[in-house]
Amino acid sequence: MQNIDNPSTPATDAEVASVLEHARRAELILVIGNKNYSSWSMRPWVALTAFDIPFREIRICLDQPDTSARIAEYSLAGRVPILIDGDLTVWDSLAICEYLAEQYKEKNLWPHDTAARASARSICAEMHSSFSALRSSMSMDIRASRPGEGRTTQAQADIGRISEIWEECLSRYGAHQFLFGQFSIADAFYAPVVMRFQTYGVFLAPALQAYMERVIAHPAVERWIDEAKAEIEMLPDHN
Numbered sequence: 001m002q003n004i005d006n007p008s009t010p011a012t013d014a015e016v017a018s019v020l021e022h023a024r025r026a027e028l029i030l031v032i033g034n035k036n037y038s039s040w041s042m043r044p045w046v047a048l049t050a051f052d053i054p055f056r057e058i059r060i061c062l063d064q065p066d067t068s069a070r071i072a073e074y075s076l077a078g079r080v081p082i083l084i085d086g087d088l089t090v091w092d093s094l095a096i097c098e099y100l101a102e103q104y105k106e107k108n109l110w111p112h113d114t115a116a117r118a119s120a121r122s123i124c125a126e127m128h129s130s131f132s133a134l135r136s137s138m139s140m141d142i143r144a145s146r147p148g149e150g151r152t153t154q155a156q157a158d159i160g161r162i163s164e165i166w167e168e169c170l171s172r173y174g175a176h177q178f179l180f181g182q183f184s185i186a187d188a189f190y191a192p193v194v195m196r197f198q199t200y201g202v203f204l205a206p207a208l209q210a211y212m213e214r215v216i217a218h219p220a221v222e223r224w225i226d227e228a229k230a231e232i233e234m235l236p237d238h239n
């Protein structure tokens with residue numbers, strides 16, 4: 001675990017105890033990886049920020065000798081993101097977003113309409129379980145610019161499938177805004193894909209390009225990008 005006041009210094013046991021005690025009392029805590037690289041962390045962070053749900057962030061630098069030990073202080077699953085709500089720990093980006101949607105029902109993190117909500121859940125599950133070629137050959141690196149790189153046949157097929165998903169959602173539900181009209185968990189889930197398409201110079205049909213621009217301009221995504229750009233660590237690729 002890192003020292004919150006001085007992120008380059010590992011936290012002491014007392015500091016770890018204090019953070020956990022703090023969490024037990026009220027505040028939501030989201031444990032994440034580096035903003036430039038951790039696509040899985042970006043999803044719930046963007047959802048929390050977009051829906052104005054107060055939380056405190058703990059950032060653990062990935063790929064360091066003590067990364068696993070630091071993550072294990074919060075979850076034995078050994079992966080970020082991790083949400084801590086009092087005594088409860090929720091790990092995995094999709095489980096975290098589902099938990100938030102349940103806890104903050106009035107905020108409609110999922111689309112309100114049943115059919116739209118079922119589609120939104122389907123595309124998030126698809127994001128969660130597919131697109132491994134895109135993930136490995138076009139890993140998220142917000143600060144980088146690598147136009148044309150990473151286009152393996154399989155990555156190209158993933159790009160094609162994602163375009164199909166976006167086209168379908170925007171024409172059926174999106175009313176030319178976000179995938180289901182209002183910003184939802186679905187957009188938070190695909191925001192890291194938008195980051196990849198930007199880094200690797202993937203150009204899509206004008207309507208999809210305009211959707212990507214709206215995602216990039218969303219205040220929550222904009223904040224994540226700014227904070228990713230302010231990071232200084234250089235890590236190997238992450239998927």
Ligand SMILES: N[C@@H](CCC(=O)N[C@@H](CS)C(=O)NCC(=O)O)C(=O)O
Pocket residue numbers: 033037038039040041062063067068078079080081091092093094238239
């Ligand atoms: N399916 C998980 C995947 C999480 C994941 O793979 N996180 C990576 C960082 S992006 C991680 O924690 N890696 C641990 C490490 O690098 O030590 C989720 O959705 O939360």
